[in-house]
Amino acid sequence: MRKYDNYTIAEYFRKQGAQIGEGCYIIPRNLGTEPYLVRIGNHVTIAKGVTFITHDGGAWIARDEYLDIQVFGPIIIKDNCVIGQNAILFPNIKVGPNSIVGAGSVVISDVPPNTIVMGVPARPFGSIERYKQKCIEQWKQQKPPDCLIEPDKNWWNSKHFKENREKLRKHLLNIFAEELRLSSTKLKDTLNENKRCYPNIQ
Numbered sequence: 151m152r153k154y155d156n157y158t159i160a161e162y163f164r165k166q167g168a169q170i171g172e173g174c175y176i177i178p179r180n181l182g183t184e185p186y187l188v189r190i191g192n193h194v195t196i197a198k199g200v201t202f203i204t205h206d207g208g209a210w211i212a213r214d215e216y217l218d219i220q221v222f223g224p225i226i227i228k229d230n231c232v233i234g235q236n237a238i239l240f241p242n243i244k245v246g247p248n249s250i251v252g253a254g255s256v257v258i259s260d261v262p263p264n265t266i267v268m269g270v271p272a273r274p275f276g277s278i279e280r281y282k283q284k285c286i287e288q289w290k291q292q293k294p295p296d297c298l299i300e301p302d303k304n305w306w307n308s309k310h311f312k313e314n315r316e317k318l319r320k321h322l323l324n325i326f327a328e329e330l331r332l333s334s335t336k337l338k339d340t341l342n343e344n345k346r347c348y349p350n351i352q
């Protein structure tokens with residue numbers, strides 16, 4: 151298990167029978183008790199603490215009549231979706247392409263394509279397009295102006311990743327200095343302290 155990272159863990163799950171596309175970023179280290187009932191498309195993010203439930207334990211109550219009764223259902227996640235932190239996915243659900251499941255949501259029914267769902271139980275809320283534009287606007291402000299990325303690379307696979315991350319840290323601390331109540335002296339101290347605590351950041 152240790153040899154896998156969040157990009158390559160898909161290989162491990164495929165060995166357990168899960169069907170997983172390309173370019174997925176998966177933080178959890180298990181897909182529940184029936185991983186072979188899980189199908190995930192391309193370019194999907196599964197955040198920390200997401201739970202896959204592919205069986206209905208409630209069938210337990212019928213075991214006085216049927217000793218071995220068990221009930222199952224698949225979980226299908228289509229391309230380009232985000233499953234937010236600590237979401238719970240129930241059996242027999244399909245998450246349509248380009249959709250987001252909000253953090254902490256409990257998904258008990260299908261999520262239509264291009265839809266944000268959230269809550270318990272998860273219900274559609276707002277438009278993906280509006281959310282996408284909001285993210286783009288925020289990144290325009292939060293992206294360090296002096297970061298370097300080769301034309302055929304992205305943030306994560308650029309050879310400048312480490313220096314860009316350091317620039318990002320400084321840039322974010324500047325942007326949020328007021329909220330974090332950082333005076334310019336305090337800001338300098340915080341940057342140094344961060345450097346001490348995270349020595350891997352060059």
Ligand SMILES: CC(C)(COP(=O)(O)OP(=O)(O)OC[C@H]1O[C@@H](n2cnc3c(N)ncnc32)[C@H](O)[C@@H]1OP(=O)(O)O)[C@@H](O)C(=O)NCCC(=O)NCCS
Binds near residue numbers: 235236250254
């Ligand atoms: C679902 C999500 C994408 C919505 O983002 P957004 O559109 O910017 O949402 P807003 O902050 O504008 O909130 C809109 C409304 O949804 C509610 N809301 C937001 N996220 C929610 C969630 N996860 N569950 C329940 N309600 C939520 C807010 O309370 C607000 O309700 P209101 O209109 O009654 O005040 C986002 O909140 C989320 O959960 N992202 C995933 C975070 C995560 O898991 N990160 C780790 C990734 S690796």
